[in-house]
Amino acid sequence: MAFEKETVQSNVESVPILSPVKLAHVVFRSTRLQEMVQFYQKLLGAHVAFQNNMAAFLAYDDEHHRIGILAVPEGLFANQPSIVPTIDHVAFTYNNLDDLAISYEQRKAAGLKPVWCVNHGSTTSMYYDDPDGNKVEMQVDNFETMEEAFAFTNSEAFHINPIGTDFDPDEFVQRVRSGEDHRLIKKRVEIGPRKFPGVS
Template sequence: MTPDFDHPGAQVKSPAKLAHVVLRTNQLSPMVAFYKTFLGASVTFESASMAFLTYDDEHHRIALLDVPGTRPKVPSSCGLEHIAFTFASLSDLALAYRQRKALGVLPIWCVNHGPTTSMYYRDPDGNQLEAQVDNFETAEAAKAFMMGKAFEENPVGTDFDPEELVRRLQNGENEEVVKRRVEIGRRGFETVPLIA
């Protein structure tokens, strides 16, 4: 059915999906190597000034552009805070953590936000990346948690030790139990190691 283009309605149609992220860099080779490692990605196209990488059925999820005159990132400036990548299970997140660790790629912050269990990393340019798993079975359950008192009091989350998370999974603890956030009371952005 053809939409009524002359009377499109008040709400903008949402996209079908987020296709890719493009990052500007002044160190293309280290960035390509990092994203190949971090995402288990392959290169779709690469030249002296750009690279396109994918890790799934999309032709590219990350594009890297080496633009002349690009200066180092200023961490305190406005702009994109981080890019998040979701894993299918907590065990997959923990396995990717151990695989990255074996390759020398370590998280800079591990936190259970409530809706997600997340590990944050930094690429060679200083861009932040979140590797996460959803803690609730449905988006509705996650939204309900986010509208509740515990999230209002602590929208940041509770830090965790990734090795302890791995040990708990190795000991056969149920993923749903491991994903439950430990409530620590009020916490604001001033306590976040990536922002403060």
């Protein structure tokens, strides 16, 4: 079957948006956490960078994780249909906080606002929903080296709270532009244990 070539006009082309520098990772939700971990270990030759009963992060190159798997307890999605085994989100990386702030303001001017802004510890991240409800993460790495990132994901603070601490995006932009040391902005505020958003 041949498909006819179509020319589609888009008004998005007139809105400048700073593009990320790379695709960072994909995160799945699953009721079979350990089976998924073993599958992606075999499929990608990956190792487990972090795992507890809530989540696992797998790495195989210079990224702190390329595959994330969030545990969905059996039967949870029967009561909360928005939480089902599926792809949870795809993440893109920016070089620095300045670029993340610029891209946030550009998207905001284009009518796109994040649904969740969180400092995971290893990254400073803003999440957006696409028209189908898929989450897209825009992030900056908080550590200079992968060794530092791996050390954080193996720390007691991360085991207590592997999710992170929320932040206000406009306040974030103000801090970035104020001349404050970016290392301080990247440092996660510890708030103790918390659940994933949407899980009651």
